[in-house]
Amino acid sequence: MRSIYVCIGCAALYLPPEDMAYPCLGLTASPAHCTGPGCAAAVREAVALCGLPQDKLGELARRAVGLEGQPRRPRLHRRPARGRRAAAAPGGGRGKLR
Ligand SMILES: [Zn+2]
Secondary structure (H helix, E strand, O other): OOOOEEOOOOOOOOOHHHHEEEEEOOOOOOOOOOOOOOOHHHHHHHHHHHOHHHEEEHHHHHOOOOOOOOOOOOOEEEEEEHHHHHHOOOOOOOOOOO
């Protein structure tokens, strides 16, 4: 099955060839950006800012939009871990100075 990618620059979904190459154009496809104007530069900047390689950023973007990994489900009711008390409300504790 071919992988669908999401562009970090413009959020477009794209479907590059399986070998990630466009021989007629002499270009290689990136796992992190489409061929839109400015998208390659945006990804270069993101790589410089966060220090992660392009393929890792592309994987995180694919995971974020649900193209890879488990589908995301909202957690509606968060329970405290078993055996632990819920966190106290701010300002709810009694102190000696009051
Ligand atoms: Zn793009």
